[in-house]
Amino acid sequence: MNRTSVPALALLAVVALVAPSGAASKGPAAGKTVHIGVIADVTGGAGVYGTPQKNAYELANEDIKSGKLDAGGASLTFDVQDAASDGAQVVNLMQKFMTDGSTPLVLGPTLSGEAFKAFPIAARANFPVMGTSTTAEGVTAMGPSVYRDSLAESQVIPTTVKRTHDKWHYKSAAVIYGDDNAFTKTDGDIFTRELKAAGVDVVDTETFHIKDTDFQPALTRIESKHPDVIAIGALFPEATKIIQQAGKLGIKAHMIGGNGLNAPDMYSVAGPSAQGTVVGAAWYSGAKYPSNLDFVKSYTAKYGKGPDQFAAQSYAAAQIVAYLVAHGATTKDEMLSGLHNVRVIQTVLGPIGFDPNRDVKSSPVILSIVKDGFTYFH
Amino acid sequence: MVAQQLLNGLFLGAVYALFAVGYTLVFGVLDILNLAHAAIFTASAFAAFSLAAAGVPLPLAFLGAAAVGGVLGVLLDRAAFAPLRRRNAGTLVPLISSIGVAIIIGAVLRGIYGVDERHFVTGALDTAQAIHLGPVTFTTVELTIFVAAVALMVGLSWVLRATTLGRRIRAVAQDRIAAALLGVDLERTIAATFFIASSLGGAAGVLTGLEYNSVTLDMGSPIELKGLAIIILGGMGSVTGAVIGGFIIGAVETLAIALGLSEWRDAITFGVMFVILVARPSGLFGKRALRQA
Amino acid sequence: MNALAEFYARHSQLIDQIGINAILALSLSVSLQAGQLALAQAAFMGIAAYVTAILTLTYHWPIVATILVAVIVATLVGAALAYPVRRLRGVFLAIATIGFGEIVRVIANNLGITGGAEGMSGLPQDANTATIYAALAIVALLLFSLSRTKFALAVALVREDEHAAAGVGVDVGTVRTLSLALGGAIAGLAGALYAHSSAFITPTDFGFERMEQILVWCVIGGVTSPLGAVLGAMFLSVLPELIRFLADYREITNGIILLLVIVFAPGGLASLWRRGPVRVRV
Numbered sequence: 001m002n003r004t005s006v007p008a009l010a011l012l013a014v015v016a017l018v019a020p021s022g023a024a025s026k027g028p029a030a031g032k033t034v035h036i037g038v039i040a041d042v043t044g045g046a047g048v049y050g051t052p053q054k055n056a057y058e059l060a061n062e063d064i065k066s067g068k069l070d071a072g073g074a075s076l077t078f079d080v081q082d083a084a085s086d087g088a089q090v091v092n093l094m095q096k097f098m099t100d101g102s103t104p105l106v107l108g109p110t111l112s113g114e115a116f117k118a119f120p121i122a123a124r125a126n127f128p129v130m131g132t133s134t135t136a137e138g139v140t141a142m143g144p145s146v147y148r149d150s151l152a153e154s155q156v157i158p159t160t161v162k163r164t165h166d167k168w169h170y171k172s173a174a175v176i177y178g179d180d181n182a183f184t185k186t187d188g189d190i191f192t193r194e195l196k197a198a199g200v201d202v203v204d205t206e207t208f209h210i211k212d213t214d215f216q217p218a219l220t221r222i223e224s225k226h227p228d229v230i231a232i233g234a235l236f237p238e239a240t241k242i243i244q245q246a247g248k249l250g251i252k253a254h255m256i257g258g259n260g261l262n263a264p265d266m267y268s269v270a271g272p273s274a275q276g277t278v279v280g281a282a283w284y285s286g287a288k289y290p291s292n293l294d295f296v297k298s299y300t301a302k303y304g305k306g307p308d309q310f311a312a313q314s315y316a317a318a319q320i321v322a323y324l325v326a327h328g329a330t331t332k333d334e335m336l337s338g339l340h341n342v343r344v345i346q347t348v349l350g351p352i353g354f355d356p357n358r359d360v361k362s363s364p365v366i367l368s369i370v371k372d373g374f375t376y377f378h
Numbered sequence: 379m380v381a382q383q384l385l386n387g388l389f390l391g392a393v394y395a396l397f398a399v400g401y402t403l404v405f406g407v408l409d410i411l412n413l414a415h416a417a418i419f420t421a422s423a424f425a426a427f428s429l430a431a432a433g434v435p436l437p438l439a440f441l442g443a444a445a446v447g448g449v450l451g452v453l454l455d456r457a458a459f460a461p462l463r464r465r466n467a468g469t470l471v472p473l474i475s476s477i478g479v480a481i482i483i484g485a486v487l488r489g490i491y492g493v494d495e496r497h498f499v500t501g502a503l504d505t506a507q508a509i510h511l512g513p514v515t516f517t518t519v520e521l522t523i524f525v526a527a528v529a530l531m532v533g534l535s536w537v538l539r540a541t542t543l544g545r546r547i548r549a550v551a552q553d554r555i556a557a558a559l560l561g562v563d564l565e566r567t568i569a570a571t572f573f574i575a576s577s578l579g580g581a582a583g584v585l586t587g588l589e590y591n592s593v594t595l596d597m598g599s600p601i602e603l604k605g606l607a608i609i610i611l612g613g614m615g616s617v618t619g620a621v622i623g624g625f626i627i628g629a630v631e632t633l634a635i636a637l638g639l640s641e642w643r644d645a646i647t648f649g650v651m652f653v654i655l656v657a658r659p660s661g662l663f664g665k666r667a668l669r670q671a
Numbered sequence: 672m673n674a675l676a677e678f679y680a681r682h683s684q685l686i687d688q689i690g691i692n693a694i695l696a697l698s699l700s701v702s703l704q705a706g707q708l709a710l711a712q713a714a715f716m717g718i719a720a721y722v723t724a725i726l727t728l729t730y731h732w733p734i735v736a737t738i739l740v741a742v743i744v745a746t747l748v749g750a751a752l753a754y755p756v757r758r759l760r761g762v763f764l765a766i767a768t769i770g771f772g773e774i775v776r777v778i779a780n781n782l783g784i785t786g787g788a789e790g791m792s793g794l795p796q797d798a799n800t801a802t803i804y805a806a807l808a809i810v811a812l813l814l815f816s817l818s819r820t821k822f823a824l825a826v827a828l829v830r831e832d833e834h835a836a837a838g839v840g841v842d843v844g845t846v847r848t849l850s851l852a853l854g855g856a857i858a859g860l861a862g863a864l865y866a867h868s869s870a871f872i873t874p875t876d877f878g879f880e881r882m883e884q885i886l887v888w889c890v891i892g893g894v895t896s897p898l899g900a901v902l903g904a905m906f907l908s909v910l911p912e913l914i915r916f917l918a919d920y921r922e923i924t925n926g927i928i929l930l931l932v933i934v935f936a937p938g939g940l941a942s943l944w945r946r947g948p949v950r951v952r953v
Contacts, residue, residue: 043488043922045596051493082921084911087869087876091684092912099681116792116871121684138792178788179641180780180875185788207641211600213590216386217635224379237495241590248508249382249515269497269592305494411762458930467937470708474890475933477883481926488922603769603879610766645777648770652755655767659758 027072028328034076036321037097038314039108039118044085045211048237049133050110052311054080055303057107060318063298069319072326078318083109087117094118098127104332105130107317110310112136112182119146128335130320132313135259136182140358147339147358149320149349150313151282153186156258156364160280161194161231163366163377164256170228172201174253176218176242177233179207187233187258195231203227208238215242216249223251235260236308240270247273254278264306267372277369278377283312283349284365286374291319292348316347381513383636384629389520391628392527393582393589397601398608398620399531400578406615407551407571408463410472414454415579415605416598417480422447422580423587423597424487427496436498440526440584447580448573454479455572460565488595496593523585530581531621534574538617547571551615607651613661622662626650683800687868689908690803691861696888696900697810698857704895705850706830708765711752712858712885714772717779717877719745719862724791724872725784734797734867741863742856749855753848772882779874790873798867806864810857814897826850830895891932893939902940 038057041050057078063069064076081096083089090109097103098121105128109115115134122129123143131139131148140146164170173195177188188207195202203225206218219242222230230246230253232239239261246255247270255277262281267274285296285306295315299307307315323345324338344353352362368377397419404412426443430436458475507518538544546567549557558564586601587593608627612619630650634643654662679686695712702709719741726737752771759767779785786792817823828836829846837843866872884907892903907929914924936943 043485045599047488047493047595048495081915082918084922086911088685088688088908089911091869092682092688095681095684113790113871113873113875116790116873117869120793120796120870136789142792180788182789182873204638206635209600209644211596213586213592213597213600214386214390216389217383217632218640220379220382220386221636221638237592237594240495241592244591248517250508250510269495271591458934461934462937465937468894470890470894471933471937474887475930477887478926478930478933481929482923485923485926489919603773606766607770610763614762641781642777645774648773652767652770652774655759655763655770656755659760659763661763 025070025072025326027074027326029071029325029330030073032074032330034071034074034104034325034330035102036076036078037093037103037106038078038080039083039090039093039097039106039110039114040080040314041085041110041114042080042082044083046085046110049235049310050082050085052308053108053110053132053314054082055299056307056311056314057318059295059299059302060315060322062302064322068294068298069322070326071322072328074325074330076322076325078107078321079103083114085110087114090114090118091121094121094129098122098125104128104330105321105335107132107314107321109134112139115139116142119143122146126336127332128339130317130339132317133310136186144358145336147354149317149347149352149360151259151360151362151364153183153190153258155359156280156282157187157190158194159364160256160258160278160366161191161198161200163280164229164254164278165198165200167377168228168254170200170254172203172225172227173229173231174204174206174222174225174227175202175231175233176206176208176215176222178210178212178235178238181210181235183260184210184233184235184238187260191231191233191258195229200229208234210235210238212238213241215245219246219249219251222253223249227253229254229256232257232261236263236266240266240274243270243274243277247271256280259309262367262374263308264373266374267369274369275371279367279369279374280364281309281367282360282362282364283309284367284374284376285312287348287350287365289346289348289350291346292350295348312348316349316352319347320345320352379513379636382515383632385514385516387629387632388625389516389524389589389628390632391625392524393586393624394601394604394608394628395621395624396527396530396585397579397582397605398612398624399534399617400575400582401605402609402612402615402617402620403534403547403571403575403578405609406617407547407568408459408472409469410459410476411469411606412454412459412476412575413473413602414458414476414480414483415576416602417483418447418450418454418576419579419583419586419601420593420595420598421450421483421487421583422577423583423593424491424496425580426584426587427498427593430498436588440581440588443584444577444581447583448577450483450580451572451576452569454576455569460568463568484595491595493595497591498588498593519588523589527582527585530578531617534578535617537574543567543570604647607648611651611654611661613663616661616663619661619663679800685909685912687798687800687803689905690800690807691864691868692885692888692904692908693901694803694807694810694861694864695858695885696892696904697807697814697897698854698861699885699889700895700897700900701814701850701854701857703889704830704897705826705846706833707847707850708761709752709756709768709851709854710765710882710886711749711768711771711851712854713877713879713882714768714775715745715749715855715858716862716865716881717772717775717874718748719859720866720872720877721779721785721791723863723866724794727795727866728791728793729784734802738860738863738867741866742859745859745862746852746856749858750848750852752855753844753851757844757847769879769882772877772879776874776878779877785874788874790871792871794866794870794872796868796870798864803864803868806860810860811897811901822846822849887929891929891939893941896939896941899939899941906940 178184329338366377367374425446429439608623612623722741726732888903893899
């Protein structure tokens with residue numbers, strides 16, 4: 001490890017609290033080339049999540065060139081490689097990046113299950129990796145070189161349950177979740193636990209499989225138990241159909257959900273029945289952080305569609321890396337000590353840092369769909 | 379709730395059945411499993427989306443997209459099956475070439491449409507048109523879909539029974555060599571079979587897209603394996619068997635959830651299939667039912 | 672030597688995957704040689720992988736013992752599966768065994784001991800390349816010595832014509848049961864090695880997609896040729912990494928290559944240098 005850089009990075013980390021980001025500066029890594037590996041499922045079953053991630057890094061590459069994203073004058077690029085939603089390819093890519101001699105840090109993969117396969121390899125070599133969408137419990141526990149900038153469901157759902165319960169004082173709830181995916185299964189478990197802890201009677205639990213399209217049998221069964229609230233542990237494609245079909249069946253219960261429901265076109269896809277749905281999430285597309293408004297604007301201009309949370313968390317990771325590079329980190333050891341010493345960085349997710357378990361330190365936002373878009377839930 | 383669940387199962391089963399009759403038709407005629415059927419299902423749904431987005435009225439977009447599916451089916455046969463038929467490559471090898479075509483179709487769709495879910499212009503499919511009839515609720519869209527699926531299956535049955543083309547198809551299914559000796563143009567009949575089978579699969583894709591107002595790259599993947607289960611359950615090449623198999627699988631899935639066993643749904647579905655096959659090793663409708671269709 | 676060591680350091684994961692995939696392909700090739708389109712390899716693999724993982728993580732058994740037990744369990748499951756499907760042939764057998772695989776996957780998804788959809792993480796990754804390739808060599812040797820026995824002759828007879836085989840005194844039921852059990856054993860070995868080389872297993876690792884993959888390897892390699900099966904597994908495991916430079920065109924190229932290989936060499940890669948019919952009736 002480069003001993004001399006550690007105090008320097010620590011000092012700069014504190015300075016960053018007051019230093020505005022923006023115009024390109026000349027940092028200690030000015031003129032150097034830094035190549036960051038990114039593993040994303042651009043094709044295959046998880047392509048719908050990996051593609052916005054790829055988009056975000058390509059936007060970041062442009063923003064670094066134009067100086068909008070400050071890498072301290074270094075030539076920083078994100079090399080996005082497609083893992084095709086295949087665990088074997090994820091592992092191969094991790095090894096490729098770790099051994100190519102020019103990659104000091106890897107971002108991704110897209111899914112927690114893939115992270116559980118690839119991160120142990122990185123952890124054994126003390127190679128820095130950061131997940132941007134791997135929300136399952138135990139991801140960062142794989143080793144001291146494993147970070148993530150995505151809020152775990154366990155950090156989001158308790159607040160969602162508390163805030164909605166404080167407002168609606170509901171007595172009963174049903175939970176519906178995908179039981180063949182680590183993310184949605186965790187969602188279902190935490191919702192059930194938190195609802196019970198809040199004294200809510202969980203009258204029914206239904207499961208589905210990822211890529212299901214027909215939820216009417218499960219919703220019909222839920223409706224027969226008349227719950228006040230339906231908690232949805234799902235990702236966007238399934239969540240929109242659940243909400244839409246609940247509307248069709250005339251179900252009036254309040255809908256609540258987690259990160260998986262946080263996509264800008266929730267309303268336009270799910271339709272009028274999405275009205276009033278409450279979503280606990282790591283990011284709000286309308287948040288007034290300076291870099292966020294800019295990010296949403298330029299992403300929309302480039303791709304003809306607003307960014308979702310997958311894109312936002314990836315762009316935030318790019319901002320974190322740019323910040324580390326701007327402060328002189330170009331090798332794997334410098335990245336590690338840089339990440340270790342980060343206090344607070346301004347990102348599209350708001351000001352974030354890492355806790356001692358290397359999980360992201362930030363607070364969830366609770367959003368509600370009013371008219372045709374998200375606003376803060378009060 | 380029971381009535382609503384029965385209705386849910388019926389709607390689900392209708393689309394399964396429509397998907398499966400196309401699947402089984404190719405199977406009955408050529409003895410091959412066409413694993414690109416689900417990819418054509420998806421491609422047609424995207425074609426309908428594009429047509430509707432270009433302002434074509436929905437019924438016309440539906441027919442146009444089904445025709446796109448039919449043409450893709452003919453192309454599929456030329457690319458993946460015809461060369462192997464000439465080389466007499468057996469029945470397992472074409473299964474793999476159809477997987478190759480399915481990958482290509484998926485990659486092309488991704489290139490054209492990207493990964494985002496597409497939906498038909500709302501207005502046309504307003505969820506507000508729900509009909510409450512006694513204990514059940516359904517939408518005009520669901521009703522239309524059900525009627526369209528049943529009409530197509532009845533139409534197919536008529537074509538197979540009462541037309542010259544149908545007789546040719548059945549002759550080829552029964553004995554390819556004898557049919558050729560009797561003057562049936564094999565390649566043309568096979569092409570017609572692929573057109574019909576794939577346009578039905580495509581129609582099922584459009585109806586699925588309309589029913590959930592959602593067209594996605596992987597919308598074919600849940601129905602692929604179920605479709606396979608349905609046609610085997612129904613009996614090799616039996617159109618009647620595929621229809622009944624479709625409704626059985628739709629009903630079993632719905633029933634599993636209605637009984638509160640949603641997490642065991644697929645195990646129950648495949649368990650039922652397994653037990654029926656063990657009891658009737660050639661499926662419900664025997665080995666060669668298409669001959670008598 | 673240095674270059675070789677460096678090559679290994681950069682590709683050891685892929686090399687290990689190829690070894691395990693080759694064992695899986697051999698396992699299906701055993702069934703196909705007996706003319707049985709029994710597609711339960713992914714399920715056998717999964718059962719063995721879970722047995723291995725549970726014995727390793729919960730009971731801290733040594734690696735060799737976990738592999739042995741897992742192989743025995745998979746063998747027994749294969750033999751037991753032969754009974755209910757004894758009257759099924761061709762695609763009926765295929766879909767029934769795929770159905771069996773789906774049932775196994777759903778059970779793994781619902782049990783507490785398997786960790787459900789969250790899978791089992793923190794596996795020790797203690798099967799190295801030498802272990803995997805030693806296992807592959809043992810399987811190859813076993814199949815090679817079997818190919819010189821009367822059993823192989825009986826298998827070939829059953830494949831070509833069951834009635835004729837029965838006519839000359841071959842016990843078709845026993846041949847079918849043994850070939851399923853042997854396929855189970857080999858797939859089980861692959862599953863146990865998978866659990867010892869991957870850090871994490873989850874039910875979707877052993878679903879229909881995996882089964883489809885194994886079948887594609889075998890057919891691309893040459894349906895009834897064990898060597899072909901190994902070649903097919905190697906070729907298709909390396910292909911996605913070989914054409915990585917194609918970036919956005921990788922997926923479509925993958926499909927085109929698959930289609931071209933099968934259309935121009937319907938007998939599989941093995942038929943490219945070996946003349947004669949390489950067909951199986953299913």
